[in-house]
Amino acid sequence: MRKKLITLVLVACLLVSSGAATGLVRGQPDLNATLPNSQVAPGEDAQLTVQLSNGASLDYVDARSAEATSTVTTAKAVRASLKSDDAPIEVNSGTVSVGSVPDGGLKTAQFDISVKPGAEPGTYKLPVKLHYDYTYQYDASENIISELSRTETAYVKVEVKDAPRFEVVDSKTNVSVGDTGDVSLTLRNVGSAAANASHVAVQSTSSAFAVGTSGSVSQFTGDWQPGENRTVVVSASAAGTANPAPYTFRSAVTYENEDGQTREADPAIVGVAPQPEQTFDVSNVQSELRVGEDGNVTARVTNAGPRAADHVVVHVAASADGVVPKSSEYAVGSLDAGAATTVDFPIQVSSAAESGPHQLDFSVTYQNPEGDTRESDSLPAEVPISGERDAFLVQPQDVNVTAGGSAEITLEVTNNMDEPVSNVNAKIFTNSPLSANDDTAFTTALDPDESTTMTFDVGASGSAIEKNYPLRMDFQYENAQGEQTLSDTYQVPVQVTVPEGGGLPVVPIVAVILLLVAAVGGYYYWNRD
The missing domain is CATH 2.60.40.10 (Immunoglobulins)
Structure with missing residues (x-):
């Protein structure tokens, strides 16, 4: 088988x-x-x-x-x-x-x-x-x-074959988030052949950090030998929503080879990060503001970076009625990153303002590296405003007047403010039974807490009874800024006294009354029929 x-x-x-x-x-x-x-x-x-x-x-x-x-x-x-x-x-x-x-x-x-x-x-x-x-x-x-x-x-x-090839060996930018500036890319021909009549086209892949106005910028870089560097600088802008993290930039080199043929090398890719947004800080805000007075607010302004700022001007604006900066700008000049300066603003607080904490809004304008003016975000700060106080303290020294006579009264006047005053004119006002024979007084200047004595001639009518009567007075003066100011009205008690044995004669008055009664009685007696 x-x-x-x-x-x-x-x-x-x-x-x-x-x-x-x-x-x-x-x-x-x-x-x-x-x-x-x-x-x-x-x-x-x-x-x-x-x-x-x-x-x-x-x-x-x-x-x-x-x-x-x-x-x-x-x-x-x-x-x-x-x-x-x-x-x-x-x-x-x-x-x-x-x-x-x-x-x-x-x-x-x-x-x-x-x-x-x-x-x-x-x-x-x-x-x-x-x-x-x-x-x-x-x-x-x-x-x-x-x-x-x-x-x-x-x-x-x-x-x-011999051919040029390119790598990015360095990249820099001065563009901050929300601003414009330049991006600098340095490329090296790491290939084995020259790139003749070369052009470099720089392109960003994100609109958040864009190159030029169209997203791509080309620059002529000429003949480029192996081992040589070329630096291209292109304008760029970073949106306010951009992150300070690397964004992809492509650099494509177009060139002519040794045969005169146009070729494009593989793009060199690099990550470029915009700098953090330029910011400023306000700290150590101090003031001694009072209702109805002028004062000053000082603050420390710091360039928080990331780069230096030129032509820096600090601005202040009030958010409450009656609080008005008398000068709203303070020129600083150049301020390096991390550097700080103290600014001082004169503030006027009207009598209509309310005491308590108030907000002041600071801001900073500056020029970026392109020479364009930029403004920081608002930098709010809280300042206290104390209640209104008397400009002067008036202390009676000798204020006694005899009824039916006159006397010099003496008042001690003290500058109660934090600034010197000058050309202080005092005037008194009286109502019956008081009268003023000399109603003005003057002193050339008073420093803070300095006192002076002022004398006035005041009379009292004979009908005045013994008690205190009000004497009103005010002051017109120049403040530290040379402004004419009228104070509030003050009241000072004047003591009127009646001399011993004085007053109306009682006996003559009684005799007159008895004679009047007898005359009236006789008239009715003789005419009774």
Whole structure:
């Protein structure tokens, strides 16, 4: 039995080999690899597109089964992998599946590579490993398929050419969040060839930190030799909503190569962060303001950075009625980042103002590096305002007047304010039974808490009874700013006394009354009939 089976197999093989079987086809695919765009540059990251073609061959075709030839000439489940061997290239892609490649067909496989920065120019062979399945024999009459797998190696050539290549080696900006300024990028030609008639186009990828007015700015950088640096400075602006974190900037260099052809290098990418928003702080706010008086408010203003500010002016505005800055600006000049200065504002508080805490709103204007004027956010601060006080203290010294006579009264007047006054005119006002024979007094100046004595001539009518009578007075003076000011009205008690034995004579009055009574009685007696 075993011998018979072997005989049948041998007979079948002979029939097949002699072509006696009908509907039989035999063949195999033949894959080739080519690289149409094979030029790369030292230090370049590139993508190589390998073309895979199939030039299949037929070993035997039965005349009645020509339509089945594609079965044995198609490479199926083709997988390709690129190797670097000794070339100065690193292949970053793994195995690539391209599917089936029929006879005469073309498929592509793409591979990411990195050329070493110091790669020597020249031509290098890269092996392409090909793995695929195919049908080597097909019997259509019996529907018998015989398949094989094959692994083979093809080669492609890569040419490493001299070419310029660019990196950003330094970046700077003076742009703060919410402001404009410049971005400076320094690029170096780290390639192996010159870039002639070069231009650098700088582009930002976010509108929050934008370049120029259109998002891109180009500058001419001329002929650029390997190892040389070029610095490009472009205008930029950062929105108020931007973060002080790196934003992507792309620098693309367009140039002419040694053959006069225009080329564009791979863009150099760098992160540039806008500086934090320019800010100022107000601290140590001090004042001695009072209702109805002028005073001063001092504050310490600090440039919180991040950069120096020029032409700094501090402004103040009041938020309450009756509190008015007499001068609302204080010029500082230049203020370095972290530096501070003390500002002083004269404030007028009217008599209509209310005592208690009040808010003052400070702000700072300055010029940015572009010479544009900018204004800080409002910097509110709270200041206390004390209640109204008398400008002068009036203390009676000698204020006694005898009824029916006159006397000099003496008053001690003290400057109750925190500033000196000058040309102080005092005037008194009287009502009956008091009268003023000399109603004014004058002193040239009074420092704070300084006192002086003022004398007036006051009389009292004879009908005045013994008691205190009010004497009114006010002051007209010049304050420390030279302004004429009228004080409130003061009341001073004047003591009127009646002399001993004085007053109306009682006996004469009684005698007159008795005479009047007798006269009236006699009249009625004589005229009673």
